Amino acid sequence: MSTPAATHAPGRTDADGVAARARGLTKAYGSGETTVLALDSVDVDIARGRFTAVMGPSGSGKSTLMHCLAGLDTVSAGQVWLGDTEITGLKERELTRLRRDRIGFMFQSFNLIPTLNAAENITLPMDIAGKKPDAEWLERVIETLGLRDRLKHRPSQLSGGQQQRVACARALASRPELIFADEPTGNLDSRAGLEVLGFLREAVDELGQTVVMVTHDPGAAAHSDLVLFLADGRIVDEMARPTADAVLERMKRFDTIRTPHGGGEGPSVGLGLNVPGPDGATAHPDGSGGKEKRTENRTPTEPSSAPSPDQD
Numbered sequence: 001m002s003t004p005a006a007t008h009a010p011g012r013t014d015a016d017g018v019a020a021r022a023r024g025l026t027k028a029y030g031s032g033e034t035t036v037l038a039l040d041s042v043d044v045d046i047a048r049g050r051f052t053a054v055m056g057p058s059g060s061g062k063s064t065l066m067h068c069l070a071g072l073d074t075v076s077a078g079q080v081w082l083g084d085t086e087i088t089g090l091k092e093r094e095l096t097r098l099r100r101d102r103i104g105f106m107f108q109s110f111n112l113i114p115t116l117n118a119a120e121n122i123t124l125p126m127d128i129a130g131k132k133p134d135a136e137w138l139e140r141v142i143e144t145l146g147l148r149d150r151l152k153h154r155p156s157q158l159s160g161g162q163q164q165r166v167a168c169a170r171a172l173a174s175r176p177e178l179i180f181a182d183e184p185t186g187n188l189d190s191r192a193g194l195e196v197l198g199f200l201r202e203a204v205d206e207l208g209q210t211v212v213m214v215t216h217d218p219g220a221a222a223h224s225d226l227v228l229f230l231a232d233g234r235i236v237d238e239m240a241r242p243t244a245d246a247v248l249e250r251m252k253r254f255d256t257i258r259t260p261h262g263g264g265e266g267p268s269v270g271l272g273l274n275v276p277g278p279d280g281a282t283a284h285p286d287g288s289g290g291k292e293k294r295t296e297n298r299t300p301t302e303p304s305s306a307p308s309p310d311q312d
Contacts, residue, residue, distance in 0.1 A: 118155075
């Protein structure tokens with residue numbers, strides 16, 4: 001299923017190109033009878049200047065998809081591009097430079113350096129790269145996220161919501177081509193979570209950024225322009241202009257109708273996945289999924305490892 005991820009909210013202009021794309025993206029772990037297929041020939045386009053959410057049951061492959069698109073994990077087959085750059089053939093040092101210079105990351109655990117204040121954490125990736133921040137852009141990011149009076153505070157002096165705002169500012173500070181957010185509200189209370197989602201939405205609408213967010217929360221997904229639904233390693237549905245209620249209803253179908261695991265043996269029939277969803281969209285048959293741990297050289301703002309197969 002090729003998914004353009006380009007539908008947008010009313011009043012928005014068309015996206016200027018594609019920020020990232022994958023063709024035939026496959027990720028498998030193990031071999032022989034123990035093979036686990038985390039991603040099964042996924043085709044996807046992430047439109048520039050849009051907010052895309054990725055949802056699905058645990059083990060569906062959503063975090064693996066994000067990690068492969070971001071160059072945090074290798075692929076078993078297929079190709080991935082960031083803009084016009086194919087990243088699947090890059091060496092580790094080239095990937096590290098690409099992630100540092102062209103991608104912003106937000107994670108559930110914030111990943112702030114405790115000995116640095118907020119301002120220092122925000123500019124850390126650029127300091128490591130030996131680059132000087134764009135002062136005008138940095139000021140705009142700080143103002144947009146309401147961090148002016150917190151720049152001298154260390155993480156221990158900030159609330160969870162404030163720490164995630166700092167992490168958001170760090171992701172935005174270098175003006176990356178794409179921001180990947182993995183469960184960015186997972187460690188926040190509802191009020192702080194709504195604030196962070198509002199800032200991500202504003203980053204897209206006001207600052208022209210591109211955001212891809214993995215989430216389990218229908219309310220969080222409702223802030224996006226488009227939701228991609230994964231099941232057993234495949235994109236099985238999508239929803240433009242999502243609402244929390246519509247996303248919740250679509251997710252309930254995963255709770256009652258699941259494809260048997262085991263490498264996709266036999267046809268996927270009688271699963272109910274071709275029934276129109278709340279927005280009239282239809283779904284498609286699934287494969288099977290999971291993932292494993294992988295470590296590599298990363299900057300301090302990147303995760304130490306990809307999640308294990310039961311953590312997606």
